[in-house]
Amino acid sequence: MRILIVEDEPDLLASLAQALREEGYAVDTADNGDDGLFNAEGTDYDAIVLDVMLPGIDGWEILKRLRETKKTPVLMLTARDQTRDRVRGLDTGADDYVVKPFDLEEIFARLRAIIRRSANKTTNEIEIGDVKIDTAARNVFLKDKPVELTAREYSLVEFLALHRGEVVTRTQLYEHLFDENESSLSNLLDVHVSNVRKKLGAEFIVTRRGHGYCIE
């Protein structure tokens, strides 16, 4: 899962990015409106955390312009808690709205919720054969026994599970699992796929030669 954070307060941006990375997300950051809009339009993020008050283009404008081309789920962060601000945010196309100051747990839960909704899932649990994925606790079970996965391996499983039945290209996977600062070594993905197959069974992830990967 790859997330963009647009926030101009450097300390807040740094800690949010760190916390989300530690949650297993690939995180890109922008500290002003122009960079934020550029990133949001150029990359298929799984979600965007967007502050309203920004130098340059403000959050409302980014959201408006982004909605012309993309349906990326957007979580607005704002210091304004008046109803009309929330209404405006949701009407402009925001998927959710969090008022500062917030707890990290709440941001995590809301991000999971908007990502889940954008994948048309209603619960945090995904069952694929003998494999059960709890996207809230970020746990994977095989025949009801917990399986130890690294954060990156979990993200791979979750992303494929959320796009179950679709063929996901290697480019897509790179885009969603790694942030802009990581060098996309082409065999890194193969390593993760082979590790997951070892832990959850060789048939769990199917390779479509020339296309990508798929969970059926």
Added chain:
Amino acid sequence: MKIFKSIKWRLQIWYGIILTFTIVAGIAASYQMERSRQLASVDRTLHVQFQNLMNVLHPPRPHGGLPPEMQPPEEPMPGFPQEFRLPKEEVNSFFENTGVVGYYYVIWSHDGKELMRSTNAPTDLIAPNSWNPAQMSHGESQARDILQKHGDNYELIVSIRRERQDYDILIGHSILSELQELRRYLIKQIVNGLIILFAGLFVGHLLISSAIRPINSISDAAVKISAGDLAQRISIAETESELGQLAAVLNSTFARLETAFAQQKQFASDAAHELRTPVSVILTQTQTALNRERDAADYKQTVEACQRAARRMRKLIESLLELARLDAGQEILNRLNFDFSKTISDCAELVQPLADERNVKIISELSSLEITGDPERLAQVVTNLLTNAIQYNKAGGEVRVKLDSQNSLAILKISDTGTGISPADLPRVFERFYRADKSRTGGGNAGLGLSICKAIVEAHGGTIEVSSEENVGTTFTVRLPI
């Protein structure tokens, strides 16, 4: 009793009392006039009767144009003993036959002896006090013209002096009918008075009610406002009346209250808004740090970030408190005489390192000037304006500081050669929490600096103005009374 505390009823009661007094006084006066009119008419008829009687007693004699003293002495009245000859028959027939009913007469000699009386005269009549004919001046024939009331009768007593006869005549007349007429008149007046009183009370009630009605609408509006509906206004139909003017004054007060409330609300919300970001920093920093074990460097970073956030909050709280104190009009100013130019050059020295850092040149042009005020607060204003002028300047730019006096005003101009302020932002730069660049990265600048400058300058009775041209520069002008 509530009814007696109501202004409306008190007015009504006082109005009723005054109206009653007026009507009673009016009736009394008109009764009195009517009574004197009646009595005057009685008096007149008594005198007429008296003349008639005198004509009978002393029939005028024709005289050949001789003056009275040359005329022959009067003949004693025929048929009257002791030289006083009253034609009794004629007099009686005069009273009884002339159809003048209700008149009676008595004649006494001047020493009190009754000489003659009509049959209808009351028996209890007393002769008037004896009198001295010599007191009468020569030539006078009548004296002591007295009108007196005797029971239901009015009586006229006249003393007569003739050549040989001095006597008193009393002519009386019953005034029963006049008294009855007066009583009827009084009753009529009282009935009229009562009608006027009730009509007056009714009209008064209408007038008072209509005069009081605006008060009710004022109090209705005030009740709604005190219940929190600050947008409520008194509807004013008549703007000229005193209550209309009061309502207009109240309406403008309400409008100012509403504005002040809205400003206060906006201020509180802005203040809360400014505090939200640093609190978010502290929350996310600490929560991230506590999510797992970290090494010392990570913890140090977190603590440093929290410290920055706390400093930002401290600065904000100090600014807010300062503004609140200035708003409340508390006397926080020291009043001293000091050299303003010295203060300004001290401030320029203070910000010099910042200017050096940005490669900005400060050019001062200060004439020595004594002013009265709070040196520390004014230094705060100058430092703030200088810092802005440096921060928003271009690299290698200039800040010009000029102080001189004009018309007993100290005029301080601080100009920069920076990017300027856009015409849209210019009128709002002194607004609280207003930031032209919307960026928070200016070291915790919450947009209160210029608001505080304005409040301090205004507390000194001065003014602060800004003019700006984009890409040329901005000039702040402070005017202070010397």
